[in-house]
Amino acid sequence: MASSQSTTSPAPLSDAAAAAAITNLKDRIPKLEPRRRRQEVNPTPVPETPTLPSPPDTSNWAFTVPKRRILSKRDHDTFLASPTHSLIKAWIFGLAESVVDSPCSAVKNDDLSDTVKAILGILKDAEDLVARSPPDEQGSSRFGNKAFKGFLDLVSEKATTWHEALGIELNDAITEASTYLEQSFGNRNRIDYGSGHELNFMIWLLCLYQLGHLQPTDFKAIALTVFSRYLSMMRTVQMTYYLEPAGSHGVWGLDDYQFLPFLFGASQLLHHPYITPRSIHQQLTIEEFGDDYLYLGQVAFVNNTKTVKGLRWHSPMLDDISSAKSWSKIDGGMRRMFVNEVLGKLPVMQHFLFGSLVPAVEGMSEDGGGETAHDEHDGRVTSQASDHTGHAHDGTGWGDCCGIKVPSSIAAAQEMKKGGKADTLRRIPFD
DSSP, rough: OOOOOOOOOOOOOHHHHHHHHHHHHHHHHHOOOOOOOOOOSSOOOOOOOOOOOOOOOOOTOOOOOOOOOOOOOHHHHHTTTTTHHHHHHHHHHHHHHHHHTTTEEEEEEOOOHHHHHHHHHHHHHHHHHHHSSSSOOOOOOSSSOOOOOOHHHHHHHHHHHHHHHHOOOHHHHHHHHHHHHHTOOOOOOEEOHHHHHHHHHHHHHHHHHHSSSSOOHHHHHHHIIHHHHHHHHHHHHHHHHHHEESSTEEEBTTTTSOOOOHHHHHHHTTOSSSSGGGGGOOHHHHHTTTTTOHHHHHHHHHHHTOOOOOHHHHHHHHHHHHOSSOHHHHHHHHHHHIIIIIIOOHHTTTEEBBBTTTBOOOOOOOOOOEEEETTTOOOOOEEEOOGGGTTTOOOOSSSSTOOOOOOOOHHHHHHHHGGGGGGSSSTTTTT
C-alpha cells in the first residue's frame, strides 16, 4: 500500500506583514554612501613673504667679488638662519606677488622704466652674440656643444659696457654685479644649465635693486617682461649649444632647466575664472594663452622639446600637479619647493655666490679652492675633479653637481627635426 508524504507550505504573509519584513530588512542593510576623498593636509606651512629691506646706502660701499661660502652643512645651516636667506625669499616671493592675476600683456611699453628698457637691450645683445659664436659640427651628438664657451667669452667682454649702460659707474660695483649675470647663462666647463643659473639671473636683478637702479614699481615688469625675455633668450642658447640639464634628475621632476616660470606662473593664474590646473593638457589653451602666462608657456616649451608625447611620460610631476584643485594649491607648493628644494638643498646652494650686496654672514667658510673636500654625508675626505673641488653632498638623490652626464632633450628634439629624420633617434621617455 503506497504511502504519501505531504509537505506543509508556510502560510502566506499578509500585505502588512510583508511590508513590515521589508522595512526591517532595509534597516539592517548599511546605507551606501559615496566614498569621501581623504583630505591630505600638508604639514609644512606655506612660506610667508618676508619684508624686503630698502636698498642700502652704497655711497661708501666696499664691493667684493662674489665667491662660494657654503662649503659644508654647517655653512648651509648658518645661511638658512641668516638675513640673506630672508632677503632672497623676500625678493623672489615679492616678485611673484606683484603679478597675481596679471597676464604678461598687462605690462605695456609705456610702463617700462629706463632701467628695465636697458635690461631688455642687454638681453637682446646677449642673444645676438649667439650668431657670433656658431655651434661646432658634432654629428648627432646630444651633449653640450663646445662653441658655448666662445659665447660666454663674448658675454664677458660685453659685461662692463652693459652695466655702464645701466648707469653703474664704479668698476668694483660692475665686477660684483656682472659676476651674477655671467653665471646666469650656464656653466662653462660642464656646458650645462639649470635652476641655479636661473637663480643667478634673479640675484643679478636683486643687485640692481640693492644699487638703487630698480624700484618696487618695476617688479611687475621684472617678472613678466624681463624674465620672459630672459627665458626666450635662454631657449635660443639652449637649442643652439645643446646645453645639458644641470643635474641628472632635472629640476625636481618639473623641468630639465627652469623652475621660476612655474612659481611666477602660478601667481599669474591664481584666481583665473576658467584656466584651471588641468588646462595644461588642453593644446588649444596652451596655444592661445602660452604667451600671456609663464606657466603655460613653459609647458608648451617642454612639450615641444621632448621626443615623446604626453606629460605623463616626460614630465610626470607636472602631470601630477595638474590634478590640484586650485592654483592656490600649486602656488603654495611652488613656494615650499623653492624654500626646501632650492635654498634648502646643500648640493644646490654650495654653488651660490656671496658678495657685498647679497652677503654671507660671520662664521661661514671662505672658498679656498683646495683640492679635497669633506663628504658631508659620512665625513670622508675625498678627491674631487677640478670642476667639483670643495663640493659637498647631502646624500639625497642624484648629486646636482656631480651626477652622471645627461644628454640634452633639446638636442634630441633638434636632431630629430634636421632633414626630416624624425625616426633616426630612439624615442626615450625622460631623456
